[in-house]
Amino acid sequence: MSESLEHPFQPIVFKDTEILILGSFPSIKSFENNFYYAHPSNQFWKILHAVTEYPVNNRDQKIWLLKECKFGLWDMIRSCHRENSLDSSLESEEVNDIAGFLEAHPSIKKVAFTGKKSEALFKIHFSHLDIETVYLPSPSSAYAKMKLEDKVKIYKEQL
Numbered sequence: 001m002s003e004s005l006e007h008p009f010q011p012i013v014f015k016d017t018e019i020l021i022l023g024s025f026p027s028i029k030s031f032e033n034n035f036y037y038a039h040p041s042n043q044f045w046k047i048l049h050a051v052t053e054y055p056v057n058n059r060d061q062k063i064w065l066l067k068e069c070k071f072g073l074w075d076m077i078r079s080c081h082r083e084n085s086l087d088s089s090l091e092s093e094e095v096n097d098i099a100g101f102l103e104a105h106p107s108i109k110k111v112a113f114t115g116k117k118s119e120a121l122f123k124i125h126f127s128h129l130d131i132e133t134v135y136l137p138s139p140s141s142a143y144a145k146m147k148l149e150d151k152v153k154i155y156k157e158q159l
Contacts, residue, residue, distance in 0.1 A: 004081050004092075009036065011074035011101065012063060018070040019110045019159060020102070021136075024117040025077040025093075035059055036073050041141035043148055044114065050152040051159060071159070072108065074101070076118040095125050102131060112136050112158060115143070134158040 008031055013020070029039035037044035045056040054065040066073060080093040102108055111131055113119035115138035122133065136158055137143060137151045 004079065005031075006079045007075060007077065007096070008034065011072060012036070012066055013072040013074070013101075013105055013108075014067050014070070016070055016107050017072035017105060018107055019112055020072040020074065020105075020108045021112045021114060021159075022098070022118045022122065023073075023075045023114045024121070025075050025080055025082070035062075036075075037139065039141075042139050043141065043151065044139035046148065047139055047152050047155050050148075051156050069159075070107075072105070076121045093121065095121055098122065098126050099129060102129065110134065114139055 005025075008026060023036070026036065027039045027042070029042075030036060032038070045062060048054075048062075048065060048069075048071075049056045052065055052069055054068065055061045056065060065071075074096065076095055076098070077093045078096045098111075102111075109132065111122065111133045112135075113122065113133065114136050116135075119133070119135050136155055137146050139151065
């Protein structure tokens with residue numbers, strides 16, 4: 001039986017955030033470390049470091065990078081059932097109120113998805129919203145079809 005989980009973190013957003021980066025749901029390691037993309041093998045922060053050249057050695061530096069680059073960070077799923085950290089194991093997903101969030105943060109001009117699951121859920125629930133969207137390859141080490149350098153190149157182009 002899979003466990004029912006609520007999203008553990010608040011979105012990271014600032015008054016001048018322009019791009020909202022949406023993942024699907026935090027990994028088990030992210031729950032344990034109480035921060036976004038906290039699994040040691042996840043490449044998210046490594047990619048953002050390569051894109052921006054800002055340091056990402058601790059939580060404060062990561063938040064500073066997001067603020068400086070006008071990036072916001074959140075996830076599509078508010079609650080779900082799962083047995084492991086793979087998106088394919090997520091079930092009974094309830095999505096966050098992305099429409100209300102975007103309305104409350106009018107500086108956001110683009111939504112970027114860090115994987116197919118978050119993009120698919122957005123299309124199902126929020127395709128009526130008039131906002132630019134872009135797909136970013138998953139930073140998960142489970143998505144090994146693409147090399148890190150190729151992921152960095154796409155993030156650089158899209159963000």
